[in-house]
Amino acid sequence: MEASAQQEEKPVAVEGGLRTGMINATEMQRLIDVLRKEGYQVLGPLLRDGAIVYDEVEAAGDLPAGWMDEQEGGVYHLKRRDDDALFGFAVGPHSWKRYLFPPMRRLWQAERKGKGKFRVIPEEETPQRRAFLGVRACELAAIAIQDRIFMQGPYVDPVYAARRQNTVIVAVNCGHAAATCFCASMDTGPQVRQGFDLALTEIVDAERHVFLVETGTETGAALLAKLEARPATNDDLAEARRIVERTAESMQRSLDTTDVHDLLLGNLDHPRWDEVADRCLACTNCTMVCPTCFCSTVEDLTDLSGKTAERVQLWDSCFSMQYSYIHGGSVRMSGMARYRQWLTHKLASWIDQFGTSGCVGCGRCITWCPVGIDLTEEVRAIRATAPPAPALEDESEY
Amino acid sequence: MFMTNGQVAARPMTPVVGRIRRRRRETQDTFTLEIELEKKRRFSFAPGQFNMLYVFGVGEVPISISGDPAESDVVRHTTREVGVVTGAMRGLKEGDYLGIRGPFGSAWPVEEAEGRDVVVIAGGIGLAPLRPVLYHLMDHRERYNRVTILYGARTPEDILYKQELGRWSARLDVEVFATVDRATRTWHGNVGVITTLIPRAPFDPKNALAMVCGPEIMMHFCVRELHRRGVTSDRIFVSMERNMQCAIGLCGHCQYGPHFVCKDGPVFRFDQIEEFFSVREF
Numbered sequence: 031m032e033a034s035a036q037q038e039e040k041p042v043a044v045e046g047g048l049r050t051g052m053i054n055a056t057e058m059q060r061l062i063d064v065l066r067k068e069g070y071q072v073l074g075p076l077l078r079d080g081a082i083v084y085d086e087v088e089a090a091g092d093l094p095a096g097w098m099d100e101q102e103g104g105v106y107h108l109k110r111r112d113d114d115a116l117f118g119f120a121v122g123p124h125s126w127k128r129y130l131f132p133p134m135r136r137l138w139q140a141e142r143k144g145k146g147k148f149r150v151i152p153e154e155e156t157p158q159r160r161a162f163l164g165v166r167a168c169e170l171a172a173i174a175i176q177d178r179i180f181m182q183g184p185y186v187d188p189v190y191a192a193r194r195q196n197t198v199i200v201a202v203n204c205g206h207a208a209a210t211c212f213c214a215s216m217d218t219g220p221q222v223r224q225g226f227d228l229a230l231t232e233i234v235d236a237e238r239h240v241f242l243v244e245t246g247t248e249t250g251a252a253l254l255a256k257l258e259a260r261p262a263t264n265d266d267l268a269e270a271r272r273i274v275e276r277t278a279e280s281m282q283r284s285l286d287t288t289d290v291h292d293l294l295l296g297n298l299d300h301p302r303w304d305e306v307a308d309r310c311l312a313c314t315n316c317t318m319v320c321p322t323c324f325c326s327t328v329e330d331l332t333d334l335s336g337k338t339a340e341r342v343q344l345w346d347s348c349f350s351m352q353y354s355y356i357h358g359g360s361v362r363m364s365g366m367a368r369y370r371q372w373l374t375h376k377l378a379s380w381i382d383q384f385g386t387s388g389c390v391g392c393g394r395c396i397t398w399c400p401v402g403i404d405l406t407e408e409v410r411a412i413r414a415t416a417p418p419a420p421a422l423e424d425e426s427e428y
Numbered sequence: 429m430f431m432t433n434g435q436v437a438a439r440p441m442t443p444v445v446g447r448i449r450r451r452r453r454e455t456q457d458t459f460t461l462e463i464e465l466e467k468k469r470r471f472s473f474a475p476g477q478f479n480m481l482y483v484f485g486v487g488e489v490p491i492s493i494s495g496d497p498a499e500s501d502v503v504r505h506t507t508r509e510v511g512v513v514t515g516a517m518r519g520l521k522e523g524d525y526l527g528i529r530g531p532f533g534s535a536w537p538v539e540e541a542e543g544r545d546v547v548v549i550a551g552g553i554g555l556a557p558l559r560p561v562l563y564h565l566m567d568h569r570e571r572y573n574r575v576t577i578l579y580g581a582r583t584p585e586d587i588l589y590k591q592e593l594g595r596w597s598a599r600l601d602v603e604v605f606a607t608v609d610r611a612t613r614t615w616h617g618n619v620g621v622i623t624t625l626i627p628r629a630p631f632d633p634k635n636a637l638a639m640v641c642g643p644e645i646m647m648h649f650c651v652r653e654l655h656r657r658g659v660t661s662d663r664i665f666v667s668m669e670r671n672m673q674c675a676i677g678l679c680g681h682c683q684y685g686p687h688f689v690c691k692d693g694p695v696f697r698f699d700q701i702e703e704f705f706s707v708r709e710f
Contacts, residue, residue, distance in 0.1 A: 383687075
């Protein structure tokens with residue numbers, strides 16, 4: 031009940047009600063403070079183990095000021111920027127999925143009561159209010175896709191739904207594209223368009239370090255009202271849009287989505303599947319870093335006395351042999367079948383199931399693949415060598 | 429057809445508890461459990477649907493419901509021991525408890541079949557998910573034209589529901605044909621694969637509706653024979669099996685092209701899956 035009321039309070043419509051303001055970079059601390067004071071745990075980017083990951087941010091100083099990432103197939107490293115941009119990188123190995131659809135969670139417990147008997151104890155979760163700080167356009171698209179999966183089918187995942195409804199989103203437009211980014215061709219970015227409470231565009235040059243703040247919801251507008259902001263001018267807006275346009279133009283990769291559904295499902299016997307399977311290690315990295323991959327498995331555990339049991343849910347991957355196991359063996363024994371499963375689901379069957387591609391063009395699967403397999407390259411190869419579609423009518427035959 | 433109940437809708441991943449009222453050995457590796465739900469909960473399902481059964485501390489498996497859809501005080505499951513969970517389930521005694529979630533999935537088209545010749549084709553344990561259909565057909569026999577049951581088992585000892593098959597085959601308005609892969613000395617029936625029964629089964633292909641359940645390879649060849657006799661793919665229904673863990677289309681394991689077998693299946697009209705059915709490892 032409470033959850034649905036909250037949802038109504040948070041319209042996604044932006045038109046008309048959109049408000050803007052300009053804040054200095056130093057206001058980031060106030061934004062974090064305001065959110066924390068309102069009971070939100072603020073999650074944002076920070077440096078850890080040589081990567082930019084998402085975790086709790088208590089102060090603006092936790093943000094990776096002056097750092098950027100360099101990415102390529104199988105390559106990720108950080109380097110210093112020549113400015114102090116707070117969001118001057120692309121995306122790292124984490125995605126926000128870990129906070130809405132956690133990598134591991136308990137589903138329920140059971141307790142033995144006498145011989146042969148037991149009772150099931152449902153898991154009660156009171157979701158923590160959370161603010162996601164620094165959500166990219168591709169990640170907003172990924173969240174929207176997982177919303178469809180977990181909240182808009184015949185069955186709803188109650189935990190996901192509760193977490194989602196208690197989340198405030200502060201998005202960031204990208205001022206830098208990694209070499210692995212291809213959101214522009216997937217039509218998901220780099221400009222954030224919807225699904226945010228606040229959207230920031232970072233403007234950093236010799237004279238100034240400021241953010242354009244745009245509101246997407248009433249919640250966002252209330253947050254902006256608590257910041258020290260000056261009105262945004264047309265020049266500010268134009269400058270912000272230029273930054274994002276430049277990011278789009280700098281994007282080096284692209285995926286041609288024209289008829290990709292029929293292209294892949296019509297070429298299930300294409301030799302390229304074998305070729306890519308020779309390189310694929312079936313390590314599952316691509317599915318773990320993917321912000322839309324939603325597969326999970328369950329494990330049943332007991333304590334040593336056998337008195338209590340519990341079921342936990344864990345992220346799973348279609349690259350494992352166990353994934354398709356039914357008595358007698360796995361359906362997809364070969365690496366070929368497993369890679370084909372992943373790519374045809376992501377780019378084709380996903381459209382049948384959820385009305386959208388499962389790929390948002392974030393490039394994580396390329397970067398974090400230990401052997402640098404690049405799905406844009408795989409699709410291109412299949413497209414280049416796919417046998418032409420059979421002609422519908424060939425009257426010369428008659 | 430999509431059915432659910434209140435418990436499933438509110439907590440789709442949490443089982444309720446049921447008590448084994450009766451346990452019956454069917455064949456050397458199959459057994460039937462009669463389960464009553466705690467607090468005398470009623471249970472209704474459509475033929476073809478399945479439940480997730482949980483053995484305390486061991487695990488959970490999808491098992492088709494094999495009871496009579498007309499009874500709601502008991503849930504019946506016939507299971508073959510194939511792994512750790514079904515092995516543990518086999519060890520349960522009368523009075524022991526199980527976790528149950530369900531019913532899940534799509535149903536056999538018993539209404540669409542009305543007025544038609546109905547051909548029920550089962551291989552091995554594949555008869556279990558079809559038994560609710562057979563109960564329904566017998567209860568409403570007047571609604572259907574000819575009813576034919578084709579059943580194949582490995583050996584005569586592996587024939588499931590022998591008494592019921594015998595009873596149905598004694599009826600004048602039902603034809604039962606059984607075959608075994610390997611005969612024993614006392615077996616006087618057909619020997620050979622089940623597909624050999626299809627060419628001579630008494631049904632009118634133009635008016636027939638077929639429901640097929642068994643190993644995928646068996647269904648593959650049965651569909652081929654049905655096609656040969658002129659039954660079109662939109663009149664053939666099959667029940668698919670894939671790894672299933674959540675049973676509500678969220679865990680991904682049973683994805684099959686545009687479908688999730690747990691939610692959009694397990695029963696499919698064949699033309700819904702025909703495109704992929706013969707693709708290896710799909």
